[in-house]
Amino acid sequence: MSLQRLIVTTEQFSDNTIHLTPDQQHYLHRVLRLRAGQAFIALDGEGGQWTAILTDREDTAAIETTHPLASLERPQPQITLAIAIPKGGGFDDLVRQTTELGVATLQPVITERTLHRPNPKKLERWQRIAAEATEQSERLWLPAIKPPLPWADFVGQSSGSQRFLCVARQSAPHLLSQLQSASPEEKTSTLTIATGPEGGWTPTEIDQALGAGFLPVSLGPYVLRAVTAPLAALTIARAVTQDWGRQALKSHSQ
Amino acid sequence: MSLQRLIVTTEQFSDNTIHLTPDQQHYLHRVLRLRAGQAFIALDGEGGQWTAILTDREDTAAIETTHPLASLERPQPQITLAIAIPKGGGFDDLVRQTTELGVATLQPVITERTLHRPNPKKLERWQRIAAEATEQSERLWLPAIKPPLPWADFVGQSSGSQRFLCVARQSAPHLLSQLQSASPEEKTSTLTIATGPEGGWTPTEIDQALGAGFLPVSLGPYVLRAVTAPLAALTIARAVTQDWGRQALKSHSQ
Numbered sequence: 001m002s003l004q005r006l007i008v009t010t011e012q013f014s015d016n017t018i019h020l021t022p023d024q025q026h027y028l029h030r031v032l033r034l035r036a037g038q039a040f041i042a043l044d045g046e047g048g049q050w051t052a053i054l055t056d057r058e059d060t061a062a063i064e065t066t067h068p069l070a071s072l073e074r075p076q077p078q079i080t081l082a083i084a085i086p087k088g089g090g091f092d093d094l095v096r097q098t099t100e101l102g103v104a105t106l107q108p109v110i111t112e113r114t115l116h117r118p119n120p121k122k123l124e125r126w127q128r129i130a131a132e133a134t135e136q137s138e139r140l141w142l143p144a145i146k147p148p149l150p151w152a153d154f155v156g157q158s159s160g161s162q163r164f165l166c167v168a169r170q171s172a173p174h175l176l177s178q179l180q181s182a183s184p185e186e187k188t189s190t191l192t193i194a195t196g197p198e199g200g201w202t203p204t205e206i207d208q209a210l211g212a213g214f215l216p217v218s219l220g221p222y223v224l225r226a227v228t229a230p231l232a233a234l235t236i237a238r239a240v241t242q243d244w245g246r247q248a249l250k251s252h253s254q
Numbered sequence: 255m256s257l258q259r260l261i262v263t264t265e266q267f268s269d270n271t272i273h274l275t276p277d278q279q280h281y282l283h284r285v286l287r288l289r290a291g292q293a294f295i296a297l298d299g300e301g302g303q304w305t306a307i308l309t310d311r312e313d314t315a316a317i318e319t320t321h322p323l324a325s326l327e328r329p330q331p332q333i334t335l336a337i338a339i340p341k342g343g344g345f346d347d348l349v350r351q352t353t354e355l356g357v358a359t360l361q362p363v364i365t366e367r368t369l370h371r372p373n374p375k376k377l378e379r380w381q382r383i384a385a386e387a388t389e390q391s392e393r394l395w396l397p398a399i400k401p402p403l404p405w406a407d408f409v410g411q412s413s414g415s416q417r418f419l420c421v422a423r424q425s426a427p428h429l430l431s432q433l434q435s436a437s438p439e440e441k442t443s444t445l446t447i448a449t450g451p452e453g454g455w456t457p458t459e460i461d462q463a464l465g466a467g468f469l470p471v472s473l474g475p476y477v478l479r480a481v482t483a484p485l486a487a488l489t490i491a492r493a494v495t496q497d498w499g500r501q502a503l504k505s506h507s508q
Binding site for chain 2: 039075089097100139169176222224225236238240
């Protein structure tokens with residue numbers, strides 16, 4: 001099995017030492033039963049990773065500087081998913097799975113047909129889930145999870161990147177072909193993809209998005225639920241754009 | 255809202271009449287509160303769909319034959335997912351979501367690192383979930399759900415189609431590029447994609463698959479959980495092969 005991976009904040013670092021939080025001490029020493037001299041991988045969630053060795057003090061670990069691990073470049077383009085919040089606990093699974101699949105930013109949106117208004121405390125829970133999924137999926141970047149926004153507010157503020165609106169039961173080009181036929185100008189360093197609620201977008205919501213420059217796209221012939229569409233959209237976008245990072249990407253200012 | 259969709263078996267049809275089961279009568283009359291003269295869409299799960307009108311008798315519906323709905327051709331290629339059964343109740347969600355995403359056959363497999371051995375009664379439950387998801391996603395074909403098989407047995411019996419083994423942490427071409435560079439001979443009418451358990455395939459299991467002709471493929475740089483990898487693999491395979499059906503596909507005998 002590979003080494004345990006653990007996200008630490010930059011404030012926890014000083015002089016090649018990591019100051020472990022009580023939760024991390026408990027996890028490493030009690031749950032995993034690691035001892036002084038044993039190693040784990042520390043991540044800062046921003047591309048940095050280090051081999052860390054537990055010391056005789058339970059609250060610190062030493063960074064192994066003679067063999068630092070590589071810090072990779074952040075994968076491009078960075079993908080923002082704007083997701084109409086699904087019923088019940090569905091957003092927890094979405095946070096976990098879109099983190100595994102490489103989302104950069106998650107923007108929960110509230111639409112006319114969104115039945116579920118999340119408790120504001122959920123944001124903290126989603127960030128904790130995203131940190132766990134980052135560790136487990138061996139990615140190096142923590143996704144940003146934004147507080148929920150009404151759809152009209154989100155549409156009004158997002159700009160710059162290529163933006164796609166996933167629609168069902170309408171004739172629209174498939175997201176795959178749309179991305180594959182992107183011109184160099186359309187290969188932006190950020191992409192935004194929005195997926196709707198149970199029951200779909202209202203005509204007004206679609207008009208708002210198209211008016212703001214979103215392109216309508218399809219995810220295939222069947223109707224996907226609100227918990228499935230974001231996974232399909234992200235999977236396709238990540239797979240198609242995996243080579244874009246090696247080309248020059250067009251960077252837009254916000 | 256669109257009309258309710260309901261799967262009926264071929265034995266329920268006779269002379270343009272559908273004989274409704276007690277469960278269906280309850281659902282249409284009590285839950286949805288439809289009355290005589292109101293319509294729903296009957297599906298046989300094999301590509302046929304009809305407008306059905308409830309009659310004065312609660313146990314029958316009449317098929318509207320003057321305006322029969324089109325029966326579409328089955329999407330090609332047909333995709334079989336061989337999925338190492340995840341921990342806990344994860345397979346229920348996989349049945350629902352892979353049905354939405356267009357799987358043709360689901361083959362649960364038991365691997366060395368599969369911790370969860372499902373109760374044989376689960377198969378009936380999975381088939382019920384697949385029927386519901388077929389109705390809700392507006393697809394016309396019921397996926398086939400096979401009883402769980404040990405990995406070695408499955409590898410030994412599957413042949414004919416193009417077969418892919420999804421592997422993590424190894425250098426393998428991405429499933430997307432592998433499918434997009436398929437030669438005409440490799441565009442078979444069926445595809446098989448296998449995804450592994452928590453902890454991954456054992457070296458022996460990988461050897462068994464490669465020895466039987468599976469091609470190793472990657473689903474991207476991060477480690478996906480056993481409940482996420484099948485969704486990513488199916489999404490990519492369906493998106494890339496959406497045009498294959500309009501070309502001549504090579505049909506293999508088993």
